[in-house]
Amino acid sequence: MKRVHNFCAGPCTLPVSVLEELAEELPDFGNSGMSLIEMSHRAEAYDAVHHETLGLLRELSEVPDDFSIQLIQGGATLQFAMVPMNLLDDGRRAAYVVGGSWGKKALADGGKVGDAYAAWSGADDGFTRMPAEEELTLEPGTRYLHITSNETIGGIRLPEFYRTDVPMVGDMSSDYLSRPIPWDRFDVVYGGVQKNLGPAGMAVVFVRTSLLESIAETVPAYLSYRTHHDQDSLANTPPMFTIWATNKVLHWMKASGGVAAMQKRAEQRSSKVYRTIDEADGFYRSPVDAACRSHTNIVFRLADEGLEATFISEAEANQFENLKGHRSVGGMRASIYNGLPDESVDALVDFMSDFARRHG
């Protein structure tokens, strides 16, 4: 089977074994005479996949019992709305760390639903880092501090989770399941699955169960964390294919050593690329503060920006796909999620070194 080196920022490269299994099992699930995606979501066979997926998420992320795990459609974007709808009681405020485009979007929805403000914003210096805890401005009456643990567009990672008095809410779309989560400091953690966990079509949301009671009765059914909690994410027809594929990725992740292994691998693989950037005698540069360099989205520029188009076209000719930076920032971005094979990373650093030699 032909495979290119796919550095897409999301949707992500999936383990090839997952794709092959899905293809094989798709027309007839377990000799049942139907596809899993044609089954009732109340059927025993689907139910087993569904609950196993929730169990694998709990096991791999070491989620304590006082957190509910929910599979909700709409990606992280719908969570931008659901978090304040569920958590902001009358008169409470929400603080947001704006470290890039995603933090900005989360804050915008927070402000539509309730009273939300930026505890810090990196907009003025063009988003190059995350703030230290002492730089945050937390106003009285703040219900939660929202962080984006990794900004995929800027390639910026929050190196250490904060220890503020206010509980955190974390959008961890691009790094959950590849770094441990200090659950005691969070009220909600969420992320779209299409980066580290599976194909697009839902978010995994972890909600502290003690919050469920205080959710306002006026929150509509699908938008309430209580609905999804009370019915194990089966209140309405769930996105069964996405859950099934995610289940397979989680099995693969577990067999590959779990979150600890994924974390180590993300550190090692990203270091390889950053080393290539740093050791090319100024040919490449990283626009991100060294302490905040992402382990999953490596953004880089050429000193000679005029050469960037050549870099992209030569890369494509060599089977490297999706290395172009986000249209809002330009340059290059290599997204190295869990499912990307090591060979793709090795091939990339070889290509980068070779390109620098030839054009430097």
Added chain:
Amino acid sequence: MKRVHNFCAGPCTLPVSVLEELAEELPDFGNSGMSLIEMSHRAEAYDAVHHETLGLLRELSEVPDDFSIQLIQGGATLQFAMVPMNLLDDGRRAAYVVGGSWGKKALADGGKVGDAYAAWSGADDGFTRMPAEEELTLEPGTRYLHITSNETIGGIRLPEFYRTDVPMVGDMSSDYLSRPIPWDRFDVVYGGVQKNLGPAGMAVVFVRTSLLESIAETVPAYLSYRTHHDQDSLANTPPMFTIWATNKVLHWMKASGGVAAMQKRAEQRSSKVYRTIDEADGFYRSPVDAACRSHTNIVFRLADEGLEATFISEAEANQFENLKGHRSVGGMRASIYNGLPDESVDALVDFMSDFARRHG
């Protein structure tokens, strides 16, 4: 390939050719070296599938240009919230026809978001029919009349769309693309795809574009029809697998004669089953008013309800799956959506006649 007769009320049986194509194309899309579900949603290949899907929906449903077609995650359930969030301006009210469980759920969310009331409810007579237009109570200041054109649990169909002065909003999850829609009478039509169009994971929503301007600025991004309209349902990562599979079902539907053919087929196939019910000398009965019998969800009982468990177990032994009625109403239900082969319907009526002969 083994195939059972799957009468599931949703998720639905898919054309076997669609399943086979998906399985074949899943690991490597068009020799690109990656799966379609691993591609960027901005990639040319995915974009083509996405926009072709929107085009096929417009063509098959004969959607006029002044309607926006949107692919939104969360199923019909999220639409129960989005409709009032987008349409109910200050001080306006919303009327709901409550012909069964789904109408009831839609009204509940309407009442959470704004001022909503039942224009009619069939709860008192146990949900056996839809009301005639003259039975509706429409109060002054009503912004829209919400209908559920087919109640899947009760097996009740609205035979004729209303001609009230108030524009309609229609949940048509279980019969769109199998009956024509008089667009001039609707402001919004929506439906989860998992009954007639594809695997679970999104709703198709048709929104009159003239409404988009008046949507309140306070509606969060994912929950605003303006967001999905402005970015052709690509504002965030869409549910790519569900869209891809729906694309294939729409191609199959077009090749099979389009909505006119699907409508005729639904009438003929449901008539076959109702005839079997009516002509069994009282062995079977339909609890639904004759004029409102569903063309897609055929609910029936045995005169001797004690025999129903035997019916279900004999049916299962003969490869008929998902004939059990919804747990809230009991009895039997045969859901006959577009993707179910004619052979399954023929086999069912044969089985029913035979069962009546043997046990009658």
